[in-house]
Amino acid sequence: MDIASIIGICLGLGAVFGGAALEGLHMGALVQPTAAMIVCGGTLAATCVSFPLPTLMQALKDLKRVFLPPQEDPEGVIKNIINYAAKARRNGLISLEQEAQTVKDSFTKKGISLVVDGIDPQKLRETMEIELGSFKEHGKGSAEVFESAGGFAPTIGIIGAVLGLIHVMSNLSDASKLGGGIAVAFVATIYGLMLANIFCIPFGTKLKHRLKEELLQKEMVIEGLIAIQNGENPHFIEQKLRAYLHDGGHEKKAK
Incomplete structure (x- = not known):
């Protein structure tokens, strides 16, 4: 959690x-249930118009990732790659075929399978980077959904406030109710700002951070598998992968 x-x-x-x-x-x-209905309903409607249904459904599924970090961390990735490297060094690349059957991560599983098949290292990198790009675009969609919702919510809140003021202005004959009516009208604005700045936009930012973490780990997998295929020393592979954990190395790879 x-x-x-x-x-x-x-x-x-x-x-x-x-x-x-x-x-x-x-x-x-x-x-104010009415204000909540206007803001939440209006924000949801605008977001639905902006994105295709599969992207919206994926965003809802990815919402849990705001509260649940990835199961595997970079240290775990390094440990697994080193184990693969040591096994391949002892028993040959074909020995990793069994590992491909037990790995849960589909990205790593595909990479190991390609290594076992003896694909050219350059082709391996190209294939895995295509997979990486697809994963990145897929992950960005969920973050964009929440960020867009965060952009819509304050404006919908203003719409709710204006609707409330219209109702107040239509009852000017009863001056005793003006203050309370205006206060109620502006609750919609508060709801819109809260929905955007406490929930939607932070959710989008957290999903981007999760995506960044996962992309880093997948880049490490690519480099590790290529190093294994090239027959590099496990200790050297570990040092290479640990460079990803430093800010400088990460920024270099991100460019």
């Missing part, structure tokens, strides 16, 4: 509602 995501959401909501309470605002004034 990603504790930072949980803490961030709790802090964000606590700051808004806690600040409102310190100002003496009754919490019931912030609970």
Whole structure:
């Protein structure tokens, strides 16, 4: 579980509602089902218009990744690659065929299979980089969905506020209700800003961070498998892969 995501959401909501309470605002004034329906429904509608259904469904599935980090970390990737290298050095590349059957990650599994098949290292890199590019584009889609929703939400909140003000202005004959009516109208704006800045945009940013982590690990897999195919020493392979864990090495590979 990603504790930072949980803490961030709790802090964000606590700051808004806690600040409102310190100002003496009754919490019931912030609970407006109509405003919530306008903001959430309108934001969802605008997002649905912007993206195809498969991308939207994938974004919903990827939402769990905001709270659940990848199961494997870079250290685990390095450990696995070194094990593959040691085994290949002892028993030959064909010995990795059994590993290809047990690896859960489809990207690594395909790479090992290509190594076992004896594909040319350059062709191996080209094939795996195509897979990497496809994975990157696929992952970017989910982040873009939440970022777009974060862009729509404040504007939909303003629409809700304007609708509320229209209702207030149509009842100007009862001056006693003007203040409360205007306050209710602006709750929609608060909902829009909260939805965008506490949920949607941070979710998109976290998914981009997750994608960056996974791309780094897959780049490490590519380099490791090519090194194994070239018969390089496991110790040298480990040093090469650990260079990815330094900021300088990561930035170099990202360019």
